[in-house]
Amino acid sequence: MxxxxxxxxxxxxxxxxxxxxxxxxxxxxxxxxxxxxxxxxxxxxxxxxxxxxxxxxxxxxxxxxxxxxxxxxxxxxxxxxxxxxxxxxxxxxxxxxxxxxxxxxxxxxxxxxxxxxxxxxxxxxxxxxxxxxxxxxxxxxERAKEARTRALAHQLGALPGMTAPARQGSGPDGGGIWRLSWSGQPLGTGHGALPGTAQASARVTATADGGTRVRVELDGLTGPQAERVLRALVQAETGESS
Structure with missing residues (x-):
C-alpha cells in the first residue's frame, strides 16, 4: 500500500x-x-x-x-x-x-x-x-490560600522565642505548609546543657472552606504549664474568663 x-x-x-x-x-x-x-x-x-x-x-x-x-x-x-x-x-x-x-x-x-x-x-x-x-x-x-497561611505563620512567628516560619511543600487543601517551633530555656550550660523542658512545634495549612488550620504539638511540659495551655483552650472555646 x-x-x-x-x-x-x-x-x-x-x-x-x-x-x-x-x-x-x-x-x-x-x-x-x-x-x-x-x-x-x-x-x-x-x-x-x-x-x-x-x-x-x-x-x-x-x-x-x-x-x-x-x-x-x-x-x-x-x-x-x-x-x-x-x-x-x-x-x-x-x-x-x-x-x-x-x-x-x-x-x-x-x-x-x-x-x-x-x-x-x-x-x-x-x-x-x-x-x-x-x-x-x-x-x-491557590494564591489566596498561600497568602492566608503565610500571614498566619508569620503572625505566630512574631511571638517571643518562635523560630522563623519555613515553607515546606503544599497542604492537602492547597496553600503552603508552614512550620515553626519554640523551645524553653535549656537546662544547664555549656556542652552538657539539655534541651528546654517545654517544646512546641506548629504546622499551618489552609482549609477548603477559606480558612486556616494550625496543628500544635507540645512536649516536655510541666504540670502547671499543661494546665495553663489547656485552660487557655477551654476559655477560648467557652468564653470563660480567668
Missing part, C-alpha cells in the same frame, strides 16, 4: 497563524525558547515532536500546538492535530490541573490554512478559553 503524504505542517502553520489574526505568532519547536513570545509545548505527543509547531497569542494567553502524527495509521494518518496549550506552572504556588481540559481537535490534512484556522476558532478556542478560565481561577484561589 502506498504511504500517505503527510501535510507540511511547518509550512502550513505560519499561514494558519496569519489567518487567526495579527496577534498570533508561530515558531517552530527549536525556536520556542528564543523569542519575544512565551512558547511551551504541551505534554501530548512527547517523543513525537517532529513536524510540530506552537503558536501563542501572548505570554499569559492562549496557545495552540499544531502537529501531524507521523506514526498514525488508517483513518488517522495524515490528520492535522490542534491542541490547546497548558500554561506554564506559576513559581509561587502549586496548581493541580490534571482535570482541566484545554481542548483537542483533529482535522483532515487536505484542509487549507484558512479552513484549519476556521476549525480552530469554531471548535478549539471555546474549549481552550474555558480551560484557561478554570486554570486562572484555580491559580488565584
Amino acid at each position: 502506498d504511504s500517505i503524504a503527510l501535510p507540511e505542517i511547518r509550512s502550513i502553520a505560519p499561514a494558519v497563524a496569519a489567518e487567526l489574526g495579527a496577534n498570533w505568532i508561530c515558531e517552530t519547536d527549536e525556536e520556542r525558547h528564543r523569542g519575544s513570545i512565551w512558547i511551551t509545548a504541551t505534554q501530548e505527543g512527547i517523543g513525537r515532536e517532529r513536524g510540530s509547531t506552537d503558536g501563542s497569542s501572548s505570554p499569559e494567553g492562549r496557545g495552540i500546538r499544531l502537529f501531524v502524527d507521523p506514526y498514525a495509521s488508517g483513518r488517522d494518518a495524515g490528520r492535522v492535530h490542534a491542541h490547546g496549550r497548558r500554561p506554564e506552572p506559576p513559581r509561587d504556588v502549586v496548581i493541580y490541573d490534571a482535570d482541566i481540559r484545554f481542548g483537542t481537535i483533529t482535522m483532515s490534512g487536505s484542509k487549507s490554512p484558512r479552513q484549519i484556522a476556521a476549525e480552530i476558532r469554531r471548535r478549539l478556542l471555546p474549549q481552550l478559553d474555558s480551560g484557561l478560565a478554570q486554570w486562572r481561577e484555580r491559580m488565584e484561589d
Whole structure:
C-alpha cells in the first residue's frame, strides 16, 4: 500500500497563524525558547515532536500546538492535530490541573490554512478559553490560600522565642505548609546543657472552606504549664474568663 503524504505542517502553520489574526505568532519547536513570545509545548505527543509547531497569542494567553502524527495509521494518518496549550506552572504556588481540559481537535490534512484556522476558532478556542478560565481561577484561589497561611505563620512567628516560619511543600487543601517551633530555656550550660523542658512545634495549612488550620504539638511540659495551655483552650472555646 502506498504511504500517505503527510501535510507540511511547518509550512502550513505560519499561514494558519496569519489567518487567526495579527496577534498570533508561530515558531517552530527549536525556536520556542528564543523569542519575544512565551512558547511551551504541551505534554501530548512527547517523543513525537517532529513536524510540530506552537503558536501563542501572548505570554499569559492562549496557545495552540499544531502537529501531524507521523506514526498514525488508517483513518488517522495524515490528520492535522490542534491542541490547546497548558500554561506554564506559576513559581509561587502549586496548581493541580490534571482535570482541566484545554481542548483537542483533529482535522483532515487536505484542509487549507484558512479552513484549519476556521476549525480552530469554531471548535478549539471555546474549549481552550474555558480551560484557561478554570486554570486562572484555580491559580488565584491557590494564591489566596498561600497568602492566608503565610500571614498566619508569620503572625505566630512574631511571638517571643518562635523560630522563623519555613515553607515546606503544599497542604492537602492547597496553600503552603508552614512550620515553626519554640523551645524553653535549656537546662544547664555549656556542652552538657539539655534541651528546654517545654517544646512546641506548629504546622499551618489552609482549609477548603477559606480558612486556616494550625496543628500544635507540645512536649516536655510541666504540670502547671499543661494546665495553663489547656485552660487557655477551654476559655477560648467557652468564653470563660480567668
